Amino acid sequence: MPSTRSALDDTDVRTPIDNPYNGLAARAFWRPAVAEGRCADRELYPPRWPITRTDKVATAGSCFAQHVGRALRARAIDLLDVEPAPETLSAADHARFGYGLYSARYGNIFTTRQLVQLARQATGEGDPSPITWVRGGRYYDALRPSVEPEGLDSPAEVAAHRAWHLARVGALLREMDVFIFTLGLTEAWIDRSTGAAFPSAPGVIAGRFDPDTTALTRLTVSDVCADLEAFLALVERHRAGKPLRMLLTVSPVPLTATATGAHVLVATAESKAILRAAAGEMRARHRAVDYFPSYEIIANPWNGGLYYAANRRSVTPAGIARVMHTFFASHGLGESSPAAPREASPAVSRGAAGAVSRDEDTVCEDALLEAFGR
């Protein structure tokens, strides 16, 4: 017989099972998990599926993803690189020419619009014709202008390089088992006539900005999800059903600048919220999609900016180490000795980061926008 006792009946003796919070792990509660910091890092991220050393992993995304790739490589994860640097190019020049940053030489992929565009071209489902920008008599692939910092000799050379690149990306999409993608921006610069999404606005690296030909598009949660859905569908067709796991992260690096007219702080908050919501949505929709909370580890306000450098934008090495430690510990991929997180007071961290706050080990074209600020 069902109980007829009133909710106000203070004589009620509740059992542990009649409250959904009873029995939850400490990580579910603010006081032990955050205020007292009693939870292990790995509890931030219970992986939905494992990543092992035998998995072929590919990375792409915004600048922060470069750190992820580097850490994976250092940990002997089988990180795919379908466009390795020539043997005779010195290691010091690799990043300058876009080598070793990601699994292919696509440069930073800041938006999901870029990602799905690249996948379309690489799988033969999109027009692979290059869009060429010019600066100082040199020619740039508008879809990855940073990988040739001095440009190329001719549009034909741009086309040849792009054709090679797309073929390699096609192979990458077939080969990978796990794709780690770091969501970076929601402000996308779109070519009005072709719909092409650029990684940076024309005029920043090369080309010339013309509002009649290039438009700023602000991606919504629905847009980001639609792009990611399209990407997954494309890749699935390209791989003839071979399963793919996709790990999404959100870059904790704030916007360098916004073209929306809003304050950059407000624009950053909006952008991160959209990306974070979309990542959660995609995870909810697909078993093969997981989310890794690098954004939360770095950007949560209760850290007091612990992991940001003096410019309050660049992530410090300690922050990157903490992120990667969490990732590896969660996947049981061994402890990181050099990369182990070091807790430091914000003051110490900021001070120490002064020398490393320039993001000197990443290649990030959106940092160029800083030069346009007053």
Next chain:
Amino acid sequence: MKIAVLGNSHLAALKLAWRDGIHRADFLGGSAGNGGLVRAWRRLDGPPALILADDASAYQRQAWQLCRGDDRPFHLTGCDAVVLVGLIGGARPWHLSHCPIAADVSPLGTLGVAPCSFPQWRSMYGDTYRIETLRRVVELVRCADAPERPILALPSPLPRADAARFSPEHAPPPRWTALPPDLKADLVTNERALVERLGAEVGVRVIHPPRFTLVDGNFCHPRFSRGALGSRNFAGGPPQYGDSPEAHILNIDHKNRAYGAVLAAQVHLALAHRATDFAEKGEIPLTFDDTGERLDDPAGRDPRPNCPWRRIGPAR
């Protein structure tokens, strides 16, 4: 025509083979390592000339003395051309850069070699420090009163073809060895054009050695290493590098007087022909013995008009 010839130890081979004729040459050598020439030489303006820097090393002073016989300035006034020896590297196509510029190297694409931009090739070519030295030497010898004066650059000689016997790192990589000869030849042509482009960026016209001196595209025929000359030979004397096994080990790159004679012929040809005519067609159709003496044999004249170089007889 007066020519100023400046360079590092490789200058010795050219200096000792040179015969003043239609072109009269004045030589100045030193050690280019670590930018030595730039530190050792100072520019005098007025009538432009180079002098030894006050703080030049003893080695640089000795080199100057050997070349000049005294400490007198090296005048640039009235020079119709400047020739720089050994200040830029040669064309080394081993790395198989797929940076098409002069030849059809498209087979590299089908061989799975990624396309390579010129800036990337420039980085792979390396030698950044040497290129910077070259750039600064060019600044030293460039005169406002003769802005159009050609500056030719003779690259450092390629290693001797038997270098791998003494130095395993000179063994050609298998992927190069496996290429068909025609493709290798294309790659050599292409690589030479890339070095020429690099030289042009610095302001010099690169004059490559003729192909008959090459072995497998990356090496120089070992006959040019017998009795090789170095900076101790700036004033002549017995070859710094003999032909003993020890000398072989010590000397991978330096060449003999015969090679110097080849370079001299190249300089003459380069000065006689417009740059556009010269590139590949301008190779001298001459043959030499190992001493280079037969370069003075007037067995015939080069069939090309305006070529001042006397052709020698058939190879022995």
